[in-house]
Amino acid sequence: MIFIDKTLCVSCFKCFRVCPVPFANKIQHDFIVTNDDFCIHCGRCVQNCEHNARYFTDDIDSLINLLNSKAELIAIVAPSARANFKIGKLINLLRNIGFKEVFDVSFGADITTWAYLKYIQRFKPKSVIAQPCPAVVNYIEKIQPELIKYLIPVQSPMMCLSIYLKKYLKKSGKIVFISPCIAKKDEISRFPEYVSLNVTYKSLLQHFSELYSKMPDNGKFDYVEGYLGKLFSRPGGLKENVLEYKKDAKIKQIEGDIIFEYLQNDYINTPDDKKPLIIDILNCQEGCNKGSACSLETPIDIIDYEFDQMKKNTINKFYQRRLFKNFDKNLKLDDFLTNYTNKKVNLPTPSSKEIDVIFEQMLKTTPEKQKLNCSACGYDTCLDMAKAIFYGLNKKENCINYLKDLFVIENQELIEKNSQINRLMEEVHQTKERLEILLKEVAEATQIIDKSMQEVAVGYSENAKEIEAISISISNLVEQIKTLDNVSKELAGKIDILSTTNRVLQEIGDNIALYALNAAIESSKFEQAKGFMVIATEIRKLAERIKQETSTIRKNFSLLIDLMNKIPEFSSRSLEMIENISNSLVNESALVEELTAKSEEISAEISRLNAIINNQDEVKTLK
Structure with missing residues (x-):
């Protein structure tokens, strides 16, 4: 029934402070919620929340649905309505929106007074706690159940009227209580066969205020209005009623925040024979006239004045006696009695x-x-x-003191952390200076390395050119060697030809010698000229062959001489190429030496940088 709008709640804990029950509120996921095991629906949190985060619900939506369904509805109006409305206008409003009948709960309050006196007369209790206030009943059932035995088992005015309507007047419609109280819904839920809905003054005005303003103030209740039951809604109203019939009754009137402390400390610890006969007790400081679901801003003194005038105009001793005689004759006390339940949730007691x-x-x-x-x-x-x-x-x-102490601790930690940070900042400053020096040295080393790398790059470029020149020279030398190889092979062939020719000439010479011998022999036989002629012919042929071979030899010797003349030229070229390759190799060797020197220089700079960096690491390690 009581809820929290988490978007409006600021966790100010005012709801905790005004709540009469220690554990009726709890923290759930960083938000405050009601704890239904302990909440008595007194409405203090709703009334005191400055942020409008607390709100309640009643049965107004169900009423709208029933009105739309054309259900047979009976309104019973609480006595406090006379302080919150023009009663004639309210009655006309209720009839206008769809209620078939409208009854005065003040009449039920008259029945309650009669039932109290009858119960006390019959059972003779030492002391009873009045129960018209459902928040008080909730408190006793949930928080202080040891007081249940004192809670008078007589129904409230609302229930007395509802029982009278259902049992005695045989009304069949759904009864709707027009109520000043959030907690009345708890009481109604116990008796759904009698009362169906709890519709509060606030909800009624929120939905029908415009229509209410247009109603004439001449509406009348069905059946009869209450007698002094009209006074029940103000503080001490029950007391006033009882004293009209039992003037010597010891009745204590108490209302507001002090009632819970009174029940816990005073009433429970007072011997029964010294307790008041009746405790006329109400949850709200100004009674039901300014109940938990009222929006009345009229000063309480004005309300009391109007109620005093109403009492003055109502008092009629003859009617009073006749009313109770009628109750004695027609009503049964047992029809208006009730009982209570121990609803206390026992939490385990923590050890010390x-x-x-x-x-x-x-x-x-x-x-x-x-x-x-x-x-x-x-x-x-x-x-x-x-x-x-x-x-x-x-x-x-x-806990604010926990937060304060935690702040002190954390503040001290912050001071220590701040000191550490200051020391670190000083170290950082020193490190920054060392770092600046280091960066300067690194920059210088980087410049040297960069310059060396550029020189290495140039050297490698020149090296590549030299290697390319050597490669070309070697290719040319290979070509020259191939040419010399071909010349050599050709010379070998010519030499083979000359060798063959030489053999031929030798053979010719041998033959000529033989022929000469034969010619000599034949010439000795001169007379045989024919044989000489043959010899001569042969010698002529040999001469021709010698001539031919000689010509061939001359040509080959001429070619051989040409080839021999080319060999020095090829040799000269080969030597030149070899010199070029040798020079390139010398240059390459110089470049390699220079590149090696630059590499050693770069390596030295890198080693120096490593030494600087390692020195910084050692400094950090020492810290």
Whole structure:
């Protein structure tokens, strides 16, 4: 019934502080929510939330649906309506929007007064706690069930009227309570066979204020209005009613925030024979006239004055006696009695050791800190806050003193961290200076390396050109060697030819010698000229052959001489090429030596840089 708009809640914990029940609010996922096991729906959190984060729901939406469905509806109007509305206008509004009948709960309050007196007369209790206020009933059932035995088992005015309508007048329509109270929904939920809906004044005006303003103030209740039951809604209203019939009754009137402390400390600890006969107790400080679901801004003194005038105009001793005689004759007390249920959720009691652990977590390490009891968290005591944390209903971060102590600790840590940071900054400054020197040296070394690399690049370029020249020279030399090889082969062939020719000439010479011998012989036989002629012919042929061979030899010798003449030229060229290759190799060797020197220079610079860097690492390590 009571909810929280998380978008509006600022966690100010005012709802904790105004709540009469320690654990009726809890922290859930960093938001405050109601704890239905303990919430008594007193409405204090809704009334006191300055941020409008708390709100309640009633049955107005269900009423709208029933009105649209044309259901048979009966309105019963609380006595406090006379303080919040022009009662004639309200009755006309209810009839206009669809209610078939409208009854006055003040009549039910008259029945309640009669039932109280009958119950006391019959059962003779030492003391009873009045129960028209559902928030009080919720409190006793959920928080202090040991008081249930004192809670008078007589129905409230709302229920007395509803029972009267259903049982005695045989009304069949759905009963809707026009209510000043959020908690009435709890009471209604116990008796759904009698009352169906709780529609509060606030909701009614939010939906029908314009129509209400147009209604004439001449509406009348169905059946009869209440008698002094009209006074029930103001503080002490029940007391006024009872005293009209039992003037010697000891009745204590109490309302507002002090009622819970009174029940916890005073009433429970007072012997029964010294307790008041009736405790006329209401949750709201100004009674139901300014209940938890009212929006009335009229000063309470004006309301009391109007109620006093109403009482003055209502008092009629004859009617009063006749009314109760009629109740005695027609009503049965048992029809208007009820019972209550112990709804208390018993939380385990934490041991002192467990509480000490919580206090330790809250930084409450001394007895003084454990009893600061500033109530900023919403609880009356630090112990209550520790219990809430133990039950998982809150967290230490919502303790302002924890945050303060934590701030002191963290502030000290920050001071120490700041000192460390200052030392580090000084080291950083020193390191920066060393780094600047290092960077300068690195820059110088980089320039040297860059220059050396450029020179190496030029050297490699020249080296490439020399290698290319050597390659060309070698290619030319190979060509020359191939040419010499061909010349040599050709010379060998010519020499073979000359050798063959020489053999031929030798053979010719041998033959000529033989022929000469034969010619000599034949010439000795001169007379035989024929044979000489043959010889002569042969010698002539030999001469011709010699001539031919000689010509061939001459030609070959001429070619041989030409080839022999070319050999020096080829040799000269080969020697020149060899010299060029040798010179290129010398240049290449010089370039290699120069590149080696530059590489050694670069290596030296890199080693120097490494030494500088390693020196910085050693400095850091020492720190």
